[in-house]
Amino acid sequence: MGAPRVRIAPSPTGFFHVGTARTALFNWFVARQAPGGVFILRIEDTDATRNREEWVAPIVDSLAWLGLDLDEGPYRQSDNALAHDGAAQLLRRSGYLYYCDCTGEALAARKAPGAPPGYDGFCRDRGLDRGPTTALRFRTPLTGTTLVSDEVRGEVVFDNAVIDDFVVAKSTGAVLYALANVVDDRHDKITHVIRGEEHLANAPKQMLLWAALNDATGDYVALPSYAHLPLLVNERRQKLSKRKDPVSTESYRNEGYLAEAVVNYLALLGWSPRGDEEKVTREVLVEQFRLGDVSHSPAFFDVKKLTHLNGEYLRELDPEEFVAACAPWVCPWSTSWRPSDRTPPWSEEQFHASLFARVAPLVHERVATLSQVVAMVDFFFLDEPVIDEASFHKVVLADPQGPVVLAEALRRFELLGDWDGPTLHAVTSGIGDEVGLSLRRAQAPIRCAVTGRLVGPPLFESLEYLGRRRTVQRLRAALARTL
RNA sequence: GGUCCCAUCGUCUAGUGGCCUAGGACAUCACCCUCUCAAGGUGGAGGCACGGGUUCGAAUCCCGUUGGGACUGCCA
Numbered sequence: 001m002g003a004p005r006v007r008i009a010p011s012p013t014g015f016f017h018v019g020t021a022r023t024a025l026f027n028w029f030v031a032r033q034a035p036g037g038v039f040i041l042r043i044e045d046t047d048a049t050r051n052r053e054e055w056v057a058p059i060v061d062s063l064a065w066l067g068l069d070l071d072e073g074p075y076r077q078s079d080n081a082l083a084h085d086g087a088a089q090l091l092r093r094s095g096y097l098y099y100c101d102c103t104g105e106a107l108a109a110r111k112a113p114g115a116p117p118g119y120d121g122f123c124r125d126r127g128l129d130r131g132p133t134t135a136l137r138f139r140t141p142l143t144g145t146t147l148v149s150d151e152v153r154g155e156v157v158f159d160n161a162v163i164d165d166f167v168v169a170k171s172t173g174a175v176l177y178a179l180a181n182v183v184d185d186r187h188d189k190i191t192h193v194i195r196g197e198e199h200l201a202n203a204p205k206q207m208l209l210w211a212a213l214n215d216a217t218g219d220y221v222a223l224p225s226y227a228h229l230p231l232l233v234n235e236r237r238q239k240l241s242k243r244k245d246p247v248s249t250e251s252y253r254n255e256g257y258l259a260e261a262v263v264n265y266l267a268l269l270g271w272s273p274r275g276d277e278e279k280v281t282r283e284v285l286v287e288q289f290r291l292g293d294v295s296h297s298p299a300f301f302d303v304k305k306l307t308h309l310n311g312e313y314l315r316e317l318d319p320e321e322f323v324a325a326c327a328p329w330v331c332p333w334s335t336s337w338r339p340s341d342r343t344p345p346w347s348e349e350q351f352h353a354s355l356f357a358r359v360a361p362l363v364h365e366r367v368a369t370l371s372q373v374v375a376m377v378d379f380f381f382l383d384e385p386v387i388d389e390a391s392f393h394k395v396v397l398a399d400p401q402g403p404v405v406l407a408e409a410l411r412r413f414e415l416l417g418d419w420d421g422p423t424l425h426a427v428t429s430g431i432g433d434e435v436g437l438s439l440r441r442a443q444a445p446i447r448c449a450v451t452g453r454l455v456g457p458p459l460f461e462s463l464e465y466l467g468r469r470r471t472v473q474r475l476r477a478a479l480a481r482t483l
Numbered sequence: 484g485g486u487c488c489c490a491u492c493g494u495c496u497a498g499u500g501g502c503c504u505a506g507g508a509c510a511u512c513a514c515c516c517u518c519u520c521a522a523g524g525u526g527g528a529g530g531c532a533c534g535g536g537u538u539c540g541a542a543u544c545c546c547g548u549u550g551g552g553a554c555u556g557c558c559a
Contacts, residue, residue: 011559047558104557116485117555135557153488162486162555170557177559201487201554230489237551265495268508272496276507295496297489298552305495305509315522366521376520425518432518443518455520 003036006192007073009044009181012055015248016062018301019196019232019240022266026229027194028068029267029289040188041073046084046180062249066259067282072188077180080187084175087183087213088136088168094216097168098124099134118164136169138178138209146204151192151227151291158204166205178202182209186221194227194291197298198239203228227291230270233298240301252306254339256329256370261310269299279312311368323360326373330356344374346381355380358465362457376456380466385452385474395444395454396482402445403482404435409446410475419468421460428460449478 006027010020031037041063043056060074091097100123110120119137128134141160148156168179175183185193185206193203203226214220232240240247252262263282267273271294273280280288317325332338333348344351356377363376379385396402408431416423432442447459450471456462463471 009559013559044559100557118485137557156487158487164555167557172557174557176557181559196553197488198553199559202559228488231553233552235494239553268495270495272507274497276497278496278508295489299496300494302494302509308509311522363521365523368521428518439518441518447519451519453519457520459518 002191003038004030004034004191005038005040005189006031006194007040007042007185007188007190009042009077009184009195010059011044011047012052012059013242014052014055015058015242015250017240017242017247018249018252018266019247021062021066021249021262022232022269023195023229024063024068025066025263025266026227026271026289026291026294027192029286030192030194030291031071032286033289038071039068040075040190041070042075042077042184042188043073044077044177044181046077046081046175046177058250062253065253066249066263075184075188077184080180080184081175083187084180084183085173087217088175088179090216091138091168091179091209091212092136094212096139096212096216097136098126098139098165099128099130100137100165100167101128101131101134101171103133116162119166121165124165133171135167135171137165138168138205138212140165140205140208146207148200148203148207148226150200150203151194151225152230152294153200153228153296156200156203158201160204160208163204163208168209178205179209182206182213185224186210186213189221190224192227192291193224194229197228197231200228227294230295231298232269232301235300237298237300245301246303247301250340254341254371256339256372257306257310258313258325258370261306261313264313265306265309268305269301270295279309307368314367314370315365317364319361319364322364323357326356326360326370329370329374330377339371342371342374344381345378345386350381350383352381355465359457359462362461366457379451379456380462384477385450387448387452388454391448391452391454392478392481395448396478399445401435401437401441403479405431405437405442405445406449406475406479406482408435410472410479413468413472413475416468419464421458421464424460424463445478446475450474 008020008024008027028039031039041059043059056074063070088097102122107120110122123137124139140163144160146158146160148158150156166178167176169175207223210223234240234245249262260282264279264285267285267289268278271289272278273284273288314322328335328338330344331348331351331353332343359377359380363373366376367373396406409428412427412431416427428442428446429439432439435442443459444454447456448454450463450466
């Protein structure tokens with residue numbers, strides 16, 4: 001057998017669905033694990049109402065971001081329209097297709113209450129010619145079975161009698177996905193059709209069409225092998241919906257998930273690497289992946305687990321790499337790519353790259369996504385900290401010790417000889433001893449006054465980097481609020 | 484309704500007849516570490532949907548039940 005040629009065939013929707021990404025990933029694995037394997041992107045845009053060129057870019061960009069490099073494409077199904085028409089006419093002349101002028105209403109009117117769904121074959125033998133309202137239907141065999149040999153599910157048998165005479169070309173003449181997909185797969189010499197389980201029921205129709213084309217054209221092309229991947233579902237166990245669920249890979253990129261983490265996580269949905277370690281490199285994924293090992297049941301897309309994995313990948317970055325990775329979120333004006341749905345609360349003038357480089361290690365292991373960095377370092381760049389009122393009330397206003405600690409810190413910090421973390425730590429600890437508070441409690445009002453929150457990076461190093469002038473200023477401002 | 488698919492901790496999974504007292508990961512709980520929060524460490528709780536077979540032996544094979552899902556478009 002020759003090198004595999006696989007494709008993903010998304011319809012342009014304006015964003016890249018994580019389910020499509022998972023399908024793309026598994027296709028890519030198959031292409032990359034065999035020498036000469038080819039990974040193709042084909043945009044299935046036969047439906048003119050959804051055919052918008054600007055919908056293609058998100059697909060290409062997302063694939064590139066995930067590192068799923070294309071060998072061919074993007075092809076556009078619409079570019080092959082002539083071949084689709086030709087195939088439809090050839091099939092019609094060969095008797096595989098027939099014209100039908102039944103309207104949906106007429107069909108419904110004919111159908112008895114309990115009758116099976118689908119077309120009833122009314123026009124099958126009427127010998128209609130092409131007319132203004134005639135669609136082209138496939139003359140499905142009335143008997144026999146069609147066997148789908150699925151690489152993940154094994155053999156699935158369909159009774160031809162339950163497959164209705166489906167429409168292959170609209171009355172407008174436009175050839176539908178059902179046929180176009182088959183014509184294109186033959187044209188592109190696809191060897192493995194790897195797609196979501198929702199297409200399993202389409203497989204026998206496409207096999208029938210494929211065989212018809214082999215016969216009518218006299219050009220025998222071997223059937224591809226099929227593999228239907230388990231669906232990605234939401235917490236309600238239903239197919240991930242773009243209406244109800246956060247499903248675009250762009251949204252994850254915007255939130256600050258690393259492509260490697262997303263790839264790793266997606267690979268874990270419906271499959272797993274050997275051994276107990278789930279965090280594995282792309283190389284290991286490519287090497288170990290087998291379609292036959294893919295699970296048969298739907299998988300829930302668990303953002304919590306993705307987030308944990310992302311945190312692991314983040315912590316693995318060198319300090320410099322981490323600083324660079326944060327750029328689109330902390331200084332988007334200096335990057336070529338930036339998240340489209342968020343900007344930092346500080347201005348370009350307020351931001352200082354050198355300060356951020358010093359501060360970044362403090363938050364490095366405290367974030368699970370890059371976008372979380374912003375809220376952790378905002379007080380370094382904003383003129384005034386954004387005070388969380390509930391926290392301020394709790395440790396400063398409602399606690400009589402709060403103002404005492406603040407006043408004492410202000411007094412001592414102003415007189416301090418060395419302005420550095422260890423010294424600030426020691427001084428604060430000393431204040432605690434005097435007023436009878438643990439360091440844990442003594443640091444709280446200071447933290448809140450200076451950073452605005454009760455949680456954040458280590459306080460004393462933060463104060464060191466913030467500087468005496470700004471620290472003292474904030475302590476004074478907080479104290480003023482207690483009067 | 485019809486056709487098809489599926490069924491191991493809450494979630495993702497390992498498991499392909501004895502190695503299973505069912506393993507790992509996320510989440511969760513406790514403790515340790517600790518200036519907050521994380522991270523990290525240690526430990527705990529938690530699962531083979533049910534019923535029949537087959538077999539010396541079943542999470543693993545077969546049948547049924549129940550439950551979930553997909554498809555059922557002149558969308559892809």
